[in-house]
Amino acid sequence: MRLIFSPAAIRDLQSITDYTLHSWGAEQEALYLRGVWKKLEEIRIRPEAHRLRNDLAIDCRSARHGKHVIFFAVEEDRILVIRILHGAMDLHSHLPDDLI
Numbered sequence: 001m002r003l004i005f006s007p008a009a010i011r012d013l014q015s016i017t018d019y020t021l022h023s024w025g026a027e028q029e030a031l032y033l034r035g036v037w038k039k040l041e042e043i044r045i046r047p048e049a050h051r052l053r054n055d056l057a058i059d060c061r062s063a064r065h066g067k068h069v070i071f072f073a074v075e076e077d078r079i080l081v082i083r084i085l086h087g088a089m090d091l092h093s094h095l096p097d098d099l100i
Contacts, residue, residue: 040081069086071084
């Protein structure tokens with residue numbers, strides 16, 4: 001399966017990169033982002049292994065990496081990464097209305 005990123009998920013990745021770089025430096029930014037990409041690869045290979053979040057939307061799943069939660073949905077031959085949110089965020093105000 002291939003990964004597809006929503007525009008919001010792309011912005012989330014950029015925000016995570018910027019924040020980590022400015023707060024913790026280039027080495028920590030690279031380390032954390034490698035971990036995010038490793039988790040995305042795990043999702044790509046075995047999406048069904050991750051938590052089903054029918055409380056948010058039918059067939060929505062989530063996977064945690066560090067302080068962030070990756071929300072995604074399996075759609076035929078692809079995985080749509082919907083958002084990558086900090087675990088302390090109010091999910092309902094940051095997930096698309098049609099998802100919750």
